[in-house]
Amino acid sequence: RIKMDLAKIRKEIDATDDQILSLFLKRMELCVGVAKYKKENNMQVFQGKREQEILERIKNESPDDLAEGAGQLFTCIMDISKCLQQRILSDAPVPHFESPKTQSVRIACPGTKGSNTEEASVKLFPDSEIDFYPDFSDVFEAVENGSADYGVLPIENSTAGDIRQTYDLLAKYNFYICKRTQIKINHCLAAKPGADIKTIYSHEQALKQCFGFLK
Template identity: 35%
Template sequence: MSNNEERQLDLKDIRSEIDVIDKELVDLFEKRMKLCRDVAEFKFKTGKAVLDRERENEKLATLTSLAKDDFSKHGIEELFTQIMSMSRKYQYRLLASKGLNDTLEFNFVDRLWKDDVKVAYQGIPGAYSHEALRSYFGEYVEEYNVPTWRKAMEDIRDGRADYAVLPIENSQAGAVGDVYDLLMEFENYIVKYVDIKINHALLGVKGANLDEVKTVYSHPQAIMQSREFLEKYDWQEVAQSNTAVAAKKVSELNDKSKVAIASIKNADIYGLEVLAEHINTSDVNTTRFIILSRSKICKKDANKILISFEVAHESGSLYGALSHIIYNDVNMTKIESRPIPNKKWQYRFFVEIEGKVDSPGVVNALRGLNAETINMRILGNY
């Protein structure tokens, strides 16, 4: 027998021993989970919380103290951290099967709005927010504009508006951080989203030409989205609250050296000329706008949920939170983070998942997240 054949035989024997040990581990794991069922029954009867962090930390300390070296110590800590996490998820599922579910208090409706609603949007006619409003609500609802996103949120909260339209994300520039912050400050809920294709144009007063331009006005994101075009020119960039406001300002200034970046329809609205079309860098540039309500409502065919939460500032805490989504076979479609006010270098996470707030997998995932994260909120099912 050659040395190579002997080595292969040795490896086969080693793998056979590993297979025996792995089978024993599976048997022990299943035995442990059966005991977890008994634990869940006790917690169901007594109202005791599933997560007992002090008990878990004590058990990890005991188990790692049995290790013979540092490698084993770290491995045992990671192994049993995952086993205890799986045990908790199993207990959450068992408790849910007993009917012990947190009420989410969302009302499912066939239609989100009636013809007599009032809808607020930030900006002025011609703004992309206004286009998003018309895209969803049509032209025959009562609509009005407000100067800021905050004012739109206040008007929903105070009952002056039934709905508001705000941008939340652009496919090129990313998340609109200030809107995410406002979602945490106000108890308004996302009920729908609308995607609007962005097509920026360069607009000037009658008779203007590119050679005379010295200043360009627009929203900072529109300027960013048109960066490749603007790099050809040495123009001063002046930020405006939105693109339509920029177009209106250029019209009022009536100065050939000043131009605006806005949608092409603003040329007709404010009597401007189109100096250049399709100046945004990306041909697929799209902004997602959310429709917000003060009521916890969602359509019966809603299939996305946005949640927010914080986690302890320690290793593995985010993974532990997201594992509830994985365990319950819920698909996560995106994650964003925002700094937490007054907590240096700590962040709040916004996670979008697929599903409805009353489906079993989602309910179990949200139950685990609510128990094991900080300040978890459901921001809408849409």
């Protein structure tokens, strides 16, 4: 009786998976139309406000114990959508998606030890070896030539929007996003005591992220 019930449940799961797949493919078809519109109107792929609205709606419509999981599912779907849209905007071939390994792999990331990207790398790929590279392009080259299994780079910011260089390199190397995480970024304005601040030197993204404070 139990085995028969389990077989019946699994059959229903298979049928549900087929429906999910069909809806996923339909969503990707719709995303092609979105990408064409963005290309014609010179719009960025990443639309933070729109994504936030989708995630909030999904979580609000989900049971409390499944809200976070539903949010992660749709975050993944939107990541695939953004990658597909970026390929269309750059006229690159549509990528082949695979699930990444997360253990005992070699990771390439820009910057130095203690950077935000290292924090993201450790979160995404625990117990893996991390190599640091001076430029974003060096990270892509390391993955291209086999020196690294995966590259971890920033791709968008909730306040500054797309990091265009990463998208451009994704298109150039025909790579795709296979895993993603979010980390909280905190900046500080450092100066000597009593300094009369006239000019601020920082990374482009840090300046964009702190624009509201600096203006």
